[in-house]
Amino acid sequence: MVVFSPVPFTLDAKGLDLQSTLFCGQSFSWQALDDGRYQGVAGGYAARLTQTNDCIEVQPLTPQADAADFWRRYLALDDDYAALHATFKEDTQLHRCVSYCSGIRVLRQPFFDTLLSFIISQNNNLTRIRQITDRLRARFGEEIAEGIHRFPTAEKLAALHEEDLKELKAGFRARYLIDAAQKVASGSVTEEKLQSLNDDDARKLLCTIVGVGPKVADCVLLFSLGRDAIAPMDVWMKRAVKELFGGALPPQAKGYEGIAQQYIFWYAKNHLE
DNA sequence: TGCCAGGCGACGC
């Protein structure tokens, strides 16, 4: 492993709540350090992030030429959330959800990280999803910085067998992870193909993976492929749409249902029984 | 100590 001397830099991040954004159930790749910083991975890159007021200090832990561009995009800092919030807040209930935690941003996460994470998420809880993804990275992912492992590549995972994943304690999801890796490694499901397809066709292609249904597919579309109009419907969202919105998202969410979804999900999870 | 978890596949109808 190459020892890397990081050059920290600062990003303008007005309105962002880093802690909430990293821990509201859309990513499982970050941990809080004792000193208040957050350490995590995205694809082949690792970093430590700190928030002070309207700025994020990024300390890269891996070499990266375009680090500022990468992390700005990852944190969705170029997206106009002020305008989005103004529209969302025209609906009373959506206003309530956004106001609960308005500093949340929908992260732009790497494709394969996201696919593996949300396969693991099914019929699971946030704490345990984190534990299993931690073990997956630690056991099978390359160490890219001191004590920090990225997610395994599709090729690496595709060469393994279900029994090899026993120690992850992922249960019935182990064979799903292998099948996803095999389909990605063989080229039958790739990020490039998905990017070229419309939402419906991309969802269908993702659902060819064993263990990927509509909900996991939609998480991949939203969290890694930038499909902001896709709102994954998990148990919390179904409950919220029914109890708060009378059965359907309001027109103010149109085109950005996925972004609205993240506020609604987090509000529902913390307020509805 | 059971109940349930950011679902999905298999099966029956």
Added chain:
DNA sequence: GCGTCGCATGGC
């Protein structure tokens, strides 16, 4: 097409 059930595991 739609409702139901089992699934590995363990957090709460």
